[in-house]
Amino acid sequence: MHSEFLRPLAAIVGEAHVLTDERDTAGHFTDWRKQYYGRAECVVRPANTGEVAEIVKLCGRENVAIVPQGGNTGLSGGATPVGAQREIVLSLSRMNRIRHVDPLDDSLVAEAGCVLANVQQAAEAAGRYFPVSLAAEGSCQIGGILSTNAGGVNVLRYGNTREQVLGLEVVLPDGSVWDGLRSLRKDNTGYDLKQLFIGAEGTLGVITAAVLKMRARPSASTTAWVALETPAAAVELLGRLRDRVGECVSAFELVSRRCLEAVLAHAHDTQDPFAAVHPWYVLVELEDASTFESLQSRLEASLAECIEQGKARDAAIAASHLQAAALWRIRESIPEAQFANVKHDVSVAVSRVPLLIERAEAALAKAFPGVQSYIFGHVGDGNLHYNVGDRGLQARRSDVNRIVYDVVASLDGSISAEHGLGQLKREEIKRHKQALELELMRTLKRALDPNGLMNPGKVL
Amino acid sequence: MHSEFLRPLAAIVGEAHVLTDERDTAGHFTDWRKQYYGRAECVVRPANTGEVAEIVKLCGRENVAIVPQGGNTGLSGGATPVGAQREIVLSLSRMNRIRHVDPLDDSLVAEAGCVLANVQQAAEAAGRYFPVSLAAEGSCQIGGILSTNAGGVNVLRYGNTREQVLGLEVVLPDGSVWDGLRSLRKDNTGYDLKQLFIGAEGTLGVITAAVLKMRARPSASTTAWVALETPAAAVELLGRLRDRVGECVSAFELVSRRCLEAVLAHAHDTQDPFAAVHPWYVLVELEDASTFESLQSRLEASLAECIEQGKARDAAIAASHLQAAALWRIRESIPEAQFANVKHDVSVAVSRVPLLIERAEAALAKAFPGVQSYIFGHVGDGNLHYNVGDRGLQARRSDVNRIVYDVVASLDGSISAEHGLGQLKREEIKRHKQALELELMRTLKRALDPNGLMNPGKVL
Numbered sequence: 042m043h044s045e046f047l048r049p050l051a052a053i054v055g056e057a058h059v060l061t062d063e064r065d066t067a068g069h070f071t072d073w074r075k076q077y078y079g080r081a082e083c084v085v086r087p088a089n090t091g092e093v094a095e096i097v098k099l100c101g102r103e104n105v106a107i108v109p110q111g112g113n114t115g116l117s118g119g120a121t122p123v124g125a126q127r128e129i130v131l132s133l134s135r136m137n138r139i140r141h142v143d144p145l146d147d148s149l150v151a152e153a154g155c156v157l158a159n160v161q162q163a164a165e166a167a168g169r170y171f172p173v174s175l176a177a178e179g180s181c182q183i184g185g186i187l188s189t190n191a192g193g194v195n196v197l198r199y200g201n202t203r204e205q206v207l208g209l210e211v212v213l214p215d216g217s218v219w220d221g222l223r224s225l226r227k228d229n230t231g232y233d234l235k236q237l238f239i240g241a242e243g244t245l246g247v248i249t250a251a252v253l254k255m256r257a258r259p260s261a262s263t264t265a266w267v268a269l270e271t272p273a274a275a276v277e278l279l280g281r282l283r284d285r286v287g288e289c290v291s292a293f294e295l296v297s298r299r300c301l302e303a304v305l306a307h308a309h310d311t312q313d314p315f316a317a318v319h320p321w322y323v324l325v326e327l328e329d330a331s332t333f334e335s336l337q338s339r340l341e342a343s344l345a346e347c348i349e350q351g352k353a354r355d356a357a358i359a360a361s362h363l364q365a366a367a368l369w370r371i372r373e374s375i376p377e378a379q380f381a382n383v384k385h386d387v388s389v390a391v392s393r394v395p396l397l398i399e400r401a402e403a404a405l406a407k408a409f410p411g412v413q414s415y416i417f418g419h420v421g422d423g424n425l426h427y428n429v430g431d432r433g434l435q436a437r438r439s440d441v442n443r444i445v446y447d448v449v450a451s452l453d454g455s456i457s458a459e460h461g462l463g464q465l466k467r468e469e470i471k472r473h474k475q476a477l478e479l480e481l482m483r484t485l486k487r488a489l490d491p492n493g494l495m496n497p498g499k500v501l
Numbered sequence: 502m503h504s505e506f507l508r509p510l511a512a513i514v515g516e517a518h519v520l521t522d523e524r525d526t527a528g529h530f531t532d533w534r535k536q537y538y539g540r541a542e543c544v545v546r547p548a549n550t551g552e553v554a555e556i557v558k559l560c561g562r563e564n565v566a567i568v569p570q571g572g573n574t575g576l577s578g579g580a581t582p583v584g585a586q587r588e589i590v591l592s593l594s595r596m597n598r599i600r601h602v603d604p605l606d607d608s609l610v611a612e613a614g615c616v617l618a619n620v621q622q623a624a625e626a627a628g629r630y631f632p633v634s635l636a637a638e639g640s641c642q643i644g645g646i647l648s649t650n651a652g653g654v655n656v657l658r659y660g661n662t663r664e665q666v667l668g669l670e671v672v673l674p675d676g677s678v679w680d681g682l683r684s685l686r687k688d689n690t691g692y693d694l695k696q697l698f699i700g701a702e703g704t705l706g707v708i709t710a711a712v713l714k715m716r717a718r719p720s721a722s723t724t725a726w727v728a729l730e731t732p733a734a735a736v737e738l739l740g741r742l743r744d745r746v747g748e749c750v751s752a753f754e755l756v757s758r759r760c761l762e763a764v765l766a767h768a769h770d771t772q773d774p775f776a777a778v779h780p781w782y783v784l785v786e787l788e789d790a791s792t793f794e795s796l797q798s799r800l801e802a803s804l805a806e807c808i809e810q811g812k813a814r815d816a817a818i819a820a821s822h823l824q825a826a827a828l829w830r831i832r833e834s835i836p837e838a839q840f841a842n843v844k845h846d847v848s849v850a851v852s853r854v855p856l857l858i859e860r861a862e863a864a865l866a867k868a869f870p871g872v873q874s875y876i877f878g879h880v881g882d883g884n885l886h887y888n889v890g891d892r893g894l895q896a897r898r899s900d901v902n903r904i905v906y907d908v909v910a911s912l913d914g915s916i917s918a919e920h921g922l923g924q925l926k927r928e929e930i931k932r933h934k935q936a937l938e939l940e941l942m943r944t945l946k947r948a949l950d951p952n953g954l955m956n957p958g959k960v961l
């Protein structure tokens with residue numbers, strides 16, 4: 042710790058928590074998919090909010106930029122240094138305490154470094170439920186899911202991460218600490234400052250802790266696999282279910298025949314729920330506080346009616362948890378069954394999902410005759426994972442992106458539904474966002490971080 | 502229309518829509534409770550977003566401030582001119598079109614001047630439900646409920662107005678139009694700009710339209726009146742109900758014995774649901790997509806268990822819609838039954854509601870021996886209407902406020918849960934908000950409205 046910068050840094054956190062040896066830093070200087078790599082002066086691992094504040098102040102004096110990093114599971118390079126200026130990686134992992142659980146308030150206070158699964162378990166232990174759930178939940182951290190406003194499989198019923206937050210603690214770019222750790226369901230005393238930092242990917246400050254809502258635990262769930270003629274039939278079925286069973290639809294996942302076939306070929310413990318071949322499927326799950334029998338009979342009646350009216354081709358309702366798990370296994374195996382193609386994480390209004398698929402398929406077929414798409418995703422959120430071709434198409438990746446993104450733009454959609462902009466889509470977004478919107482974002486950035494030291498090269 | 506300012510204004514909206522005659526302007530220059538009054542140059546009534554933009558540009562050139570006004574039903578003077586500088590009232594009432602209803606997307610696009618009840622009806626006509634509901638719903642407007650992030654009786658289940666918004670259209674302080682009317686459930690492409698304008702009380706721009714979420718309509722509801730020993734028992738009962746019936750608790754309203762007695766004396770068509778006297782009550786409502794019988798039997802079982810365990814003193818479940826309406830009539834009559842006292846609209850974490858009441862009662866009894874409080878409200882949101890004394894106490898209003906607000910502050914609560922700051926609490930909030938938080942708010946205000954022409958003298 043000999044440099045003019047590292048010595049005072051070590052004085053704040055202790056020498057053991059300033060990492061400079063390549064064996065220690067390597068994992069922090071790249072993202073987990075190894076798509077990005079950037080050198081930084083060091084990785085610093087503060088133990089508490091006060092240390093974070095001291096680090097941010099020191100960096101301000103020394104004009105060193107800060108890259109906040111949680112579980113480092115992001116998909117857009119948002120937590121990897123860019124290396125265009127002096128930077129440090131600020132790892133929040135040691136700040137992993139759940140400070141407080143209040144079952145009567147249905148809230149808990151978690152530090153930024155808490156692993157998501159641990160927060161889920163803390164809620165569970167209090168007889169409650171924390172609904173944010175995604176593939177990386179065993180390693181992603183609260184600071185990261187807040188900073189990317191993470192989505193996942195429960196958005197349809199519970200909303201994005203933003204909707205799970207009651208209060209925040211944030212170290213601002215000047216090193217001051219904003220203690221916004223209030224647990225209020227209603228507070229109309231001025232601008233809702235926490236909203237600024239949620240989804241800002243660390244570019245406006247460092248989130249160090251949050252008050253999170255817990256939910257009542259659903260007591261019953263039922264799962265079905267439904268065969269459909271078209272994506273439009275899927276959107277109609279969702280509307281029908283909302284008519285009949287209200288808001289208890291907790292998952293509504295579209296799967297194309299091609300995705301199912303890829304899964305059947307790849308995952309040998311899966312099987313087609315139907316004997317016949319169908320072009321499209323949805324996995325439907327209902328949850329509420331009634332009983333399994335009540336939910337199931339309501340789902341059965343709705344699906345029977347849809348089949349009678351020709352709006353669905355077939356349906357299979359899971360008779361047991363085991364059968365439900367087998368249906369989920371199909372859905373969850375899709376990513377690994379078709380991993381080397383050109384991927385998109387896009388969203389449109391739910392009613393426009395059929396148009397999105399129709400237009401994108403037509404445009405892709407024209408540009409790449411015979412190309413095959415793997416289409417699946419959270420159709421109930423208007424969010425599709427729209428994956429195209431195979432490894433051979435990677436060389437023309439940006440052409441494929443352009444075609445899909447232009448269709449999304451023509452439908453007023455988003456080119457990053459769940460994964461944020463990070464480094465990955467920082468340039469591309471300029472083609473899609475209104476100039477005025479980008480300028481508003483820059484205005485906020487300049488106002489809160491005038492020296493541009495918070496996670497530079499990301500988002501903006 | 503002879504002045505240098507009114508002539509170009511009339512050129513934008515037509516002479517008929519620039520009101521200067523006192524008979525036309527009087528209602529716009531005061532709030533409906535007539536607590537505030539302020540003169541402005543005129544009231545201008547644009548027909549569309551383009552006209553709003555032109556007006557804002559003209560005001561910028563002429564250095565005239567803008568007071569956006571909707572249904573003018575606010576309780577904090579947020580839509581009344583202050584009169585400290587040249588101002589106009591910008592009435593959005595003519596912009597009352599519902600531009601689009603999309604049942605498959607569960608969304609609708611409403612202009613700022615739409616009356617809330619009309620939006621509720623448009624959702625109803627589409628077989629859906631718009632959950633924001635409050636006393637002024639027959640006259641308050643969408644722009645106003647967005648700008649104040651209105652609460653109301655359905656927050657427990659559906660959240661505040663903020664949580665009902667998918668997109669916004671806003672005329673910015675420089676007269677440019679931000680078209681953020683997207684209907685995306687997931688969009689992680691940068692800062693969530695709409696959050697800035699929701700709840701900003703018109704101080705950062707003029708909301709001209711919004712994309713609002715519609716919800717599935719609950720098919721069943723059941724209502725009960727429960728007698729309790731203490732406010733702590735109420736909070737425990739809520740926790741118990743969440744254990745047993747999950748998130749279908751849609752209302753959970755606390756009523757003190759004194760409030761009930763005031764209602765019985767005032768509203769002759771009401772009667773005490775119980776023969777015995779009890780110190781506290783809650784009105785509980787459950788809603789979901791099952792059946793009345795299913796909901797009722799679950800509620801009955803939960804309440805029976807609570808009574809057996811001594812956690813509740815008695816309970817009456819409404820056997821019909823008529824009986825449910827009679828219970829709601831008690832709750833809804835409370836405001837008019839005790840209207841001339843010193844009022845507070847405060848919130849704390851739900852688990853701290855008992856402490857709030859205990860501490861405030863003790864402090865008030867010390868300062869004003871023998872004083873009586875009327876305590877009721879949305880305890881499920883941690884939000885109490887805490888009203889003290891009678892007309893005679895009005896002279897010492899600010900002392901009473903101070904006592905209640907200091908207790909709220911000691912519990913990290915809010916001095917304006919639902920009603921905003923406006924002019925009413927603009928000074929008081931300085932005692933309660935951290936200096937850093939106020940400074941962050943000022944930073945945002947300066948960044949977005951550098952000339953300070955958007956609703957001056959409100960919030961900040």
